[in-house]
Amino acid sequence: MAAFQRDAAAEAFAFASPGIRMMFGTPEAFMAMVRAGYLPVYRPRRAVFDDPVDRQGRIIQPVRVVGPDGAAVVALYDMEAQPDGTWLIAGCSLVAPPAGDA
Numbered sequence: 001m002a003a004f005q006r007d008a009a010a011e012a013f014a015f016a017s018p019g020i021r022m023m024f025g026t027p028e029a030f031m032a033m034v035r036a037g038y039l040p041v042y043r044p045r046r047a048v049f050d051d052p053v054d055r056q057g058r059i060i061q062p063v064r065v066v067g068p069d070g071a072a073v074v075a076l077y078d079m080e081a082q083p084d085g086t087w088l089i090a091g092c093s094l095v096a097p098p099a100g101d102a
Contacts, residue, residue: 001063004034004042017080017090040067040094041075052079059087064097072097 003012009027016030024030034042041047046066053060061077073094080090 001041001044001047004031007031015089017082017088019080019090020088038075038092038094039069040065040071040073041092043068045070074098 003009003015009031012034013021013024013027013030016024020030024033041063044065044067048064050062050064053062059079059081061079063075063077064072065075066072074097076093076095077089078091078093079087082088
């Protein structure tokens with residue numbers, strides 16, 4: 001998210017899994033997708049990282065985000081372990097926060 005704030009396309013792209021990198025091909029194409037479809041994580045007013053959760057063997061990193069329009073969402077980052085032990089982002093979905101959570 002810090003890389004998005006600085007429009008550091010190559011840095012942000014480096015956090016993407018090999019499958020995501022293959023899908024978008026270039027850091028610029030990846031950033032265009034993020035700007036178009038993930039504005040809350042591209043330009044958050046606030047972001048709070050919750051503890052990762054295991055969902056049927058997949059590690060999900062939830063991040064509570066307030067977007068530039070003031071609307072709250074939860075970004076669910078699908079994390080993928082790499083052979084070298086690092087974790088990269090294999091996908092992201094934006095969902096409504098639980099009732100009463102903002």
